[in-house]
Amino acid sequence: xxxxxxxxxxxxxxxxxxxxxxxxxxxxxxxxxxxxxxxxxxxxxxxxxxxxxxxxxxxxxxxxxxxxxxxxxxxxxxxxxxxxxxxxxxxxxxxxxxxxxxxxxxxxxxxxxxxxxxxxxxxxxxxxxxxxxxxxxxxxxxxxxxxxxxxxxxxxxxxxxxxxxxxxxxxxxxxxxxxxxxxxxxxxxxxxxxxxxxxxxxxxxxxxxxxxxxxxxxxxxxxxxxxxxxxxxxxxxxxxxxxxxxxxxxxxxxxxxxxxxxxxxxxxxxxxxxxxxxxxxxxxxxxxxxxxxxxxxxxxxxxxxxxxxxxxxxxxxxxxxxxxxxxx
Amino acid sequence: xxxxxxxxxxxxxxxxxxxxxxxxxxxxxxxxxxxxxxxxxxxxxxxxxxxxxxxxxxxxxxxxxxxxxxxxxxxxxxxxxxxxxxxxxxxxxxxxxxxxxxxxxxxxxxxxxxxxxxxxxxxxxxxxxxxxxxxxxxxxxxxxxxxxxxxxxxxxxxxxxxxxxxxxxxxxxxxxxxxxxxxxxxxxxxxxxxxxxxxxxxxxxxxxxxxxxxxxxxxxxxxxxxxxxxxxxxxxxxxxxxxxxxxxxxxxxxxxxxxxxxxxxxxxxxxxxxxxxxxxxxxxxxxxxxxxxxxxxxx
Numbered sequence: 001x002x003x004x005x006x007x008x009x010x011x012x013x014x015x016x017x018x019x020x021x022x023x024x025x026x027x028x029x030x031x032x033x034x035x036x037x038x039x040x041x042x043x044x045x046x047x048x049x050x051x052x053x054x055x056x057x058x059x060x061x062x063x064x065x066x067x068x069x070x071x072x073x074x075x076x077x078x079x080x081x082x083x084x085x086x087x088x089x090x091x092x093x094x095x096x097x098x099x100x101x102x103x104x105x106x107x108x109x110x111x112x113x114x115x116x117x118x119x120x121x122x123x124x125x126x127x128x129x130x131x132x133x134x135x136x137x138x139x140x141x142x143x144x145x146x147x148x149x150x151x152x153x154x155x156x157x158x159x160x161x162x163x164x165x166x167x168x169x170x171x172x173x174x175x176x177x178x179x180x181x182x183x184x185x186x187x188x189x190x191x192x193x194x195x196x197x198x199x200x201x202x203x204x205x206x207x208x209x210x211x212x213x214x215x216x217x218x219x220x221x222x223x224x225x226x227x228x229x230x231x232x233x234x235x236x237x238x239x240x241x242x243x244x245x246x247x248x249x250x251x252x253x254x255x256x257x258x259x260x261x262x263x264x265x266x267x268x269x270x271x272x273x274x275x276x277x278x279x280x281x282x283x284x285x286x287x288x289x290x291x292x293x294x295x296x297x298x299x300x301x302x303x304x305x306x307x308x309x310x311x312x313x314x315x316x317x318x319x320x321x322x323x324x325x326x327x328x
Numbered sequence: 329x330x331x332x333x334x335x336x337x338x339x340x341x342x343x344x345x346x347x348x349x350x351x352x353x354x355x356x357x358x359x360x361x362x363x364x365x366x367x368x369x370x371x372x373x374x375x376x377x378x379x380x381x382x383x384x385x386x387x388x389x390x391x392x393x394x395x396x397x398x399x400x401x402x403x404x405x406x407x408x409x410x411x412x413x414x415x416x417x418x419x420x421x422x423x424x425x426x427x428x429x430x431x432x433x434x435x436x437x438x439x440x441x442x443x444x445x446x447x448x449x450x451x452x453x454x455x456x457x458x459x460x461x462x463x464x465x466x467x468x469x470x471x472x473x474x475x476x477x478x479x480x481x482x483x484x485x486x487x488x489x490x491x492x493x494x495x496x497x498x499x500x501x502x503x504x505x506x507x508x509x510x511x512x513x514x515x516x517x518x519x520x521x522x523x524x525x526x527x528x529x530x531x532x533x534x535x536x537x538x539x540x541x542x543x544x545x546x547x548x549x550x551x552x553x554x555x556x557x558x559x560x561x562x563x564x565x566x567x568x569x570x571x572x573x574x575x576x577x578x579x580x581x582x583x584x585x586x587x588x589x590x591x592x593x594x595x596x597x598x599x600x601x602x603x604x605x606x607x608x609x610x611x612x613x614x615x616x617x618x619x620x621x622x623x624x625x626x627x
């Protein structure tokens with residue numbers, strides 16, 4: 001890990017410890033818990049998009065498989081939540097390998113469409129296999145998870161738990177980036193041919209990262225199931241996969257902190273918009289939550305047109321430019 | 329028993345061709361933009377949705393006559409296509425594929441959101457084009473709307489063949505598709521051709537939406553799946569190959585209808601997607617790959 005990333009991670013941990021001292025409202029803690037789930041998935045997706053240069057419009061499906069594996073194994077087979085999460089990780093790894101091996105031979109548009117098709121199929125299966133998933137009405141009574149025999153019953157406890165997992169996810173990702181594999185990945189992103197000629201096994205690298213990023217998504221889905229205690233196919237539509245890519249792209253896909261920033265910003269955006277409704281009303285705009293999707297689309301489009309490296313990179317540049325101004 | 333078996337087969341064929349015609353038109357829309365720019369437009373399905381919903385408003389709420397509403401709808405959606413190209417594709421110079429994909433995804437989110445805000449979340453009903461009674465053929469029921477769909481698909485295909493082979497603008501777009509630099513040297517304004525390809529593609533999408541809406545009842549969220557299946561047809565026919573797209577679209581629709589009839593209707597949508605994945609994995613160049621594709625590509 002590089003010094004700057006270590007500092008960022010320590011700052012994050014301090015912030016996580018401090019936040020519940022300020023925010024005691026369960027609703028807001030809940031929003032931050034969902035933010036943690038998205039952050040976790042986006043860290044994984046960023047490894048794939050930003051470092052291996054492969055797009056996936058199918059990561060919502062891995063979140064769904066993780067969530068459903070946890071939901072089904074705990075409710076119908078009575079497994080412990082941890083065992084079910086582990087099984088979910090194994091299932092997702094296998095599925096990712098099966099999907100990844102032929103898919104990652106594809107490039108650009110083909111890859112995007114193939115993963116989107118995969119996500120769509122998983123969503124259709126979640127709706128149609130009623131005996132297994134409960135169909136549209138979903139699975140009820142998914143248990144809460146315990147740590148060292150202590151069940152996480154309050155939102156506060158779950159808040160610490162989910163952000164601790166995000167911190168671990170960040171730590172693993174940074175270690176990967178600065179390892180031999182990470183350097184191979186960056187070479188691969190630059191030019192697959194050049195990387196291959198220097199002895200980087202590009203196929204193996206792509207598939208390993210694809211599986212790892214799917215595992216991040218699976219853990220996120222599993223934690224979602226244990227927090228909400230109820231899952232149905234609704235949140236796992238194709239749109240969810242698209243939103244995850246949006247988060248990574250808005251934040252900046254070439255930097256883990258960028259994807260992290262994007263996930264935090266877009267997860268909090270609906271809250272921000274709903275709290276801004278009153279002010280907008282004063283300006284004569286009757287804002288409704290339905291308009292959120294338009295705001296998402298507009299933000300994504302503007303970022304891609306004017307700040308293609310993402311918000312995080314843009315902020316960095318602004319700070320550097322500001323410093324230069326002051327020095328003068 | 330054998331008679332009812334035959335009836336089923338005819339009925340599924342009819343349903344398949346009806347669905348397949350739409351996939352074929354969406355696939356042609358993908359191909360026109362792909363040939364001109366190398367871009368896969370992820371907002372292609374939204375053009376279909378906009379076409380259907382605009383037509384519903386014009387005919388059902390404003391009581392315009394069918395031909396007037398048809399033309400107004402196609403013009404309106406074509407303008408959306410042109411605006412999309414001018415505002416989001418044209419300004420970015422030499423973007424990466426990833427950035428282009430995300431830009432068209434952003435446009436699709438915006439169009440979908442706009443459709444939801446304007447038309448709401450419910451599905452919209454529209455009269456069939458003509459009131460004639462369904463035709464019975466060996467026990468199978470054929471709706472007059474199905475005949476409209478097939479007829480209009482034929483018109484669109486013939487129109488495109490004429491446009492690309494016998495008009496100056498059509499030939500210019502084809503020249504750009506074959507070699508953009510050479511086309512520019514020959515004095516063709518390639519930027520304008522890109523805009524035209526978006527216009528044409530949006531217009532065809534709108535027509536697809538207009539003709540299918542009386543049968544499926546349009547809602548704002550249908551774009552993604554229609555787009556995906558249309559892309560499946562485009563890939564199956566060989567990306568960029570418009571005649572291949574028509575054949576593949578019809579084939580996909582027919583396979584889907586038989587699958588729904590004989591296996592399970594729950595998995596109908598999954599089936600077309602599975603075919604898409606299998607084709608991508610096994611033969612990404614499509615069923616009319618290589619030599620034949622080159623021939624078919626020439627409209």
